[in-house]
Amino acid sequence: MAGHGQLVDEFEVGPVQVRVSHSCARRDVYELSTSPPLSEAAMEWLRGRGVAKVDSPALLIVEVAGVHQLTVAPALGRVVAMPKLATERPEQREAAMAVARALTAS
Amino acid sequence: MSDPTFDPQRNIMTLGNQRLVFHCHHYNTVLQRSIEEMLGEGAVALQIDAAAESTRRLLEGVFEAAKQGQSFEERVARAAYVFSSNGFGRADCSELGPNGGTITLPTSHYAIGWRAKFGPAKAPVCHFAAGFWRGAVVAAASLTPERVQCEEIQCHAVDDGPCVLKVEVR
């Protein structure tokens, strides 16, 4: 059994590096990194996913109800997707991949 | 609804005149396991009693500060908000009344944290949650503490389903 924080997968989606870590029995955490800084188009796309809990030039935290929480450090090109516990792992992965594809496209 | 206040100069956070502090599941579960290793059988009762007393004090302060919503059901709803907003999990209290009942936790911090840290448990681990809801019923129904007992009869840390707490009022 993987422990909390243990790396379970690592791959690339275009220029986006994806690290998947075990969080608990119900979810994995997705860390997405790309060349900094994130573009304004990428930031707009991320903001549009849900409700912004924090929205400053340095940090964006978006609650995507029923899907995941996105924590974004734009200056470092970093996005962390923490899935909601009610979702299953395949959905969690697909939701994170959608973010990775959007970062790739912008 | 019932959120804490924070003094940034002193780094003191309070709710219902009680101090709150941030800690993560690593500390919570390791402290719990250490207490259980030290004290053996008495450790479960100690944790439930400590949680019940801490919660009763906190919620009595919260209920007193609230101008409205003093029925049992409204107080339980407020307790569920405090439970949830402080990260202990989500509590479905639809089967709970002033004479007891059950509470289902579709998510429970201690059970999820325990499994993440140590793997499946052999026995229920949500002693804090059991004590919280014992204290919550005491405060919500204005009962003498020894009249209320709460036991976890099903735990996500053991068998992957939701956690279920049974509350008895004697």
Added chain:
Amino acid sequence: MAIDRDAVVSAVSGLGIAGDEEGMISAFGLYLTRHMSDYYNRISFAAARRMEGSGLEDDVRALLVEAGHVCAFNTFGGIMKSAEWDAVVRPMIETREDWIIGMVAVINAFGWGRWEVQELVAGESLKVRVEDSYEACGWLRDYPTSDSPRCYLACGGVAGLMNLLYVGDITTGPDLTEEYYLQLFRAGKRFEAEELSCLATGAPHCEFVAKRVE
């Protein structure tokens, strides 16, 4: 730019760290709780008091401090690897020592009482003063003045800061595995902390020093 404590406290306390619709607090890659300090104090102090006179007092203290080491390793370590850290604290970091100064600033938004670094000698020692420690305040409220220090969590935390930076290297973003924990906290040259003075014993505040094990 040096670490601006007030800016960090303001930013962290403004993160809206609270339970989501699932009743979980997911921040810094961790499962957090905003917990009653009374609960921690009651279970820790009751355990310590029950073992008084058993000859196992030092073992109990070691276990409670060990929980603090685990907290430091995972919580502080997790925070220093997080996107929130990258956004809020990292832009202010100029020196290696700023990693500790920055982490102490973050602690000052956790409700633990006011932490201040009194002295940090790179790779050698760390002295921290804590006002209104939740452990010592809890002790004083519920028990007579203590004949020994009572801030177990803080003691483990202060040692953990040094182990993360000078035994391991948190600046490189290591995986926080059980093996890495043992590497840092069981190493021959690890840091351990001592509580030099404690509010619970009647001192005006709590002070800790972390030094390498001889």
